[in-house]
Amino acid sequence: MADGKAGTETARAAPVPHFHVTSFDLGHGPVEPDPAVMQSGHVSVASYVDHERFEKEAALFGTVWLNIADESDVAKPGDWIVRPVACRNVSVLITRGADGVVRAFHNICTHRGMQLLWEESGNGSRFTCPYHAWTFGSDGALRSVPDQDCFPGLDKDASALRPIHLGIWEGFIYINLAPQPAQTLEAFVAPLAGRFQDLPIKHFSRQATMGARIKCNWKLLLEAQSESYHIRALHARTVSSMMSYSGNPFCHPLYWEALGPHRSWSTSINPQFELSDARPVQQFAFTASAQIITTANPLEDTDSAVNGFRGSEPIDRGDPALWAADNMIVFPHVQINAGANGCWMHRFWPISENETDWQARYYYYEPVSLRQEFAQHYATAFNRDTLVEDNNACTRQQNSMKSGAIDHIQFGMQEMACRHSAAVVKTAIDQLHSLPLA
Ligand code: FES
Ligand SMILES: [Fe+2]
Structure with missing residues (x-):
C-alpha cells in the first residue's frame, strides 16, 4: 500500500483462533494432512508450477468426488x-x-x-x-x-x-x-455434517454467474479465497472497509476448523462500516437493502424467511455482530460462502499447472422491490471487482513463481486454511501415488 499502513499496524482485537486439524480419509485409509506443511507453513513453489506435480493432481481429480x-x-x-x-x-x-x-x-x-x-x-x-x-x-x-x-x-x-x-x-x-469410487459420496461429505443443513441457498431463487480462464494454478485461486490476510492490502479499494477496522485490522477469522479433507471458517466484518457519501451508487444500492456480507445495517424490506441465516450451527463464533459469512471448502476445488443476504460459490477447475477455469455463482432471494434488485446486481458487480483484484494478483503470482527465484512460499498463522489446503492435497497425491495399480 502507498501509505504503508497494511504493513505497519500490529494492533489486533483477538488472537487468531486455533485451527483444529483432523485426519481425513478419501477411501484409502485415514491419513494426516502433511505435518511439515501444517507446522511450518512452507510449501514448495514447484507444487504450483511443475507439470509432473500437476499431472498427479489431475489424477486425483479422477478419483475423488x-x-x-x-x-x-x-x-x-x-x-x-x-x-x-x-x-x-x-x-x-x-x-x-x-x-x-x-x-x-x-x-x-x-x-x-x-x-x-x-x-x-x-x-x-x-x-x-x-x-x-x-x-x-x-x-x-x-x-x-x-x-x-x-x-x-x-x-x-x-x-x-x-x-x-x-x-x-x-x-x-x-x-x-x-x-x-474408493468411497461413497456419503462417506466423502460425512465430515461436513451439520455445516450445510441450514444454508439458505435453497431459499435463494435468484442466481448470477460469472467465470473466466485465469492464467494461474488452481490452488492459488483457492488460497486467495481461503484467507482474509490480504483483504486490507489487495482490496483496499473494494471490500477492505467492510471488513477491516481498528478492532480487527487484519481481518482475523472468527472461527475455523478442518473437516476431514474439507475445511470451514467464518469471516469477520467491520461493525463500524458506514456507507460513504463518496460512493453514492453503493450508498443507494445498500441503503435499506441487501449487502451480501454485511449484517451491521438493519434490513428493512427483505424477506424474513430467508434473512434469518446467521451461520451454521453448532459453531460458536463469539459476538454474532462480527459475523460476515461462513465459508466451506469442499475438497478439492469448491468454495461455498453463505452470508445473511446471499450466498456465493466458486468452482476452480484445473486446466494445466498454469491455467484454471474459474466459475462463480451468486444466490439471492427474490427481490420484492426494484431497489433490492438493483442492490443484488450491485453486490454481484462489487464482488466481481473484488475477484478481479484476486484473479489479477494470482496471475502475477503465477508468473513470478515461474521465475525460480524462490523455492518455497510461507503461510502464516492467519493462513492456516491455506496450509491445510496445501497439506491435504500433498498427502492425498502422495497416498494415491503409493497405491498399487489396479
Ligand atoms: S453416430 Fe455418433 S459417431 Fe457416428
Ligand atoms: Fe480476495
Whole structure:
C-alpha cells in the first residue's frame, strides 16, 4: 500500500483462533494432512508450477468426488447439462430423466467416439449424435441406429452411454470419474455434517454467474479465497472497509476448523462500516437493502424467511455482530460462502499447472422491490471487482513463481486454511501415488 499502513499496524482485537486439524480419509485409509506443511507453513513453489506435480493432481481429480453442478441446473425432467472436467479430458453429460432420476454419462457417442452433445444445456428426452444420428435416451440407452442392418450383431445394451457415478447432497451434484469410487459420496461429505443443513441457498431463487480462464494454478485461486490476510492490502479499494477496522485490522477469522479433507471458517466484518457519501451508487444500492456480507445495517424490506441465516450451527463464533459469512471448502476445488443476504460459490477447475477455469455463482432471494434488485446486481458487480483484484494478483503470482527465484512460499498463522489446503492435497497425491495399480 502507498501509505504503508497494511504493513505497519500490529494492533489486533483477538488472537487468531486455533485451527483444529483432523485426519481425513478419501477411501484409502485415514491419513494426516502433511505435518511439515501444517507446522511450518512452507510449501514448495514447484507444487504450483511443475507439470509432473500437476499431472498427479489431475489424477486425483479422477478419483475423488467432485462438486460439479447445482441440482437446480437440471431442475425439470428432460433437463440436461454438459460440464467439462478438462484436466481428465472428460466431458460430463448430466440428465434428469422422465422418471426424475439424475444420471451422469460420458458425453461420447459409442459409434465412433464423437462428442455427443455440443451445447451446454437443454431439455429433451433423446440425444442424437451429430455425426451419424445414433440416438440415446436420457437413461443412456441406445434407442436407434440409422441403417441398423449394416451393423449385424450390434449389441445395443453394450453400446449404451458410459455411465459416471453421481450423487446429490444438499442441493449439489457430485460425480466421481473412477470406475469404482474408493468411497461413497456419503462417506466423502460425512465430515461436513451439520455445516450445510441450514444454508439458505435453497431459499435463494435468484442466481448470477460469472467465470473466466485465469492464467494461474488452481490452488492459488483457492488460497486467495481461503484467507482474509490480504483483504486490507489487495482490496483496499473494494471490500477492505467492510471488513477491516481498528478492532480487527487484519481481518482475523472468527472461527475455523478442518473437516476431514474439507475445511470451514467464518469471516469477520467491520461493525463500524458506514456507507460513504463518496460512493453514492453503493450508498443507494445498500441503503435499506441487501449487502451480501454485511449484517451491521438493519434490513428493512427483505424477506424474513430467508434473512434469518446467521451461520451454521453448532459453531460458536463469539459476538454474532462480527459475523460476515461462513465459508466451506469442499475438497478439492469448491468454495461455498453463505452470508445473511446471499450466498456465493466458486468452482476452480484445473486446466494445466498454469491455467484454471474459474466459475462463480451468486444466490439471492427474490427481490420484492426494484431497489433490492438493483442492490443484488450491485453486490454481484462489487464482488466481481473484488475477484478481479484476486484473479489479477494470482496471475502475477503465477508468473513470478515461474521465475525460480524462490523455492518455497510461507503461510502464516492467519493462513492456516491455506496450509491445510496445501497439506491435504500433498498427502492425498502422495497416498494415491503409493497405491498399487489396479
Ligand atoms: S459417431 Fe455418433 S453416430 Fe457416428
Ligand atoms: Fe480476495
